[in-house]
Amino acid sequence: MTITNKYIKRSRISEAKFREFIRYFSLDLDAHKIAFLTRLNRNTVNRYLFLIRKRIAEFYEQSSPFHGEIEVDESYFVAMRITGKRGRGAYGKTPVFGILQRGGLHRDLA
Secondary structure, three states: OOOOOOOOOOOOOOHHHHHHHHHHHHOOOOHHHHHHHHOOOHHHHHHHHHHHHHHHHHHHHHHOOOOOOEEEEEEEEOOOOOOOOOHHHOOOOEEEEEEEEOOOOOOOOO
């Protein structure tokens, strides 16, 4: 008996089990909990989680407006000095987030 799964070639789990797996993944459950609920081995669950995350990263890499070397930075600003409050937890500070692509779109990667 062969199990057919249109989502993953040569998979040993059924489509119904894989859809259940994806549902638990979308609920952000950890591998141990998904393994318990789907009755799959934890190593199998970890392998499928890795493949799903890898595919998501590939999809977003293709649709991203940025390519190559990217610099990201964040900072918090306030008009006057607030004593006693530091870092992210400081009330009244405005977060500023910046992204810079080094070399622009026409950079040659050799």
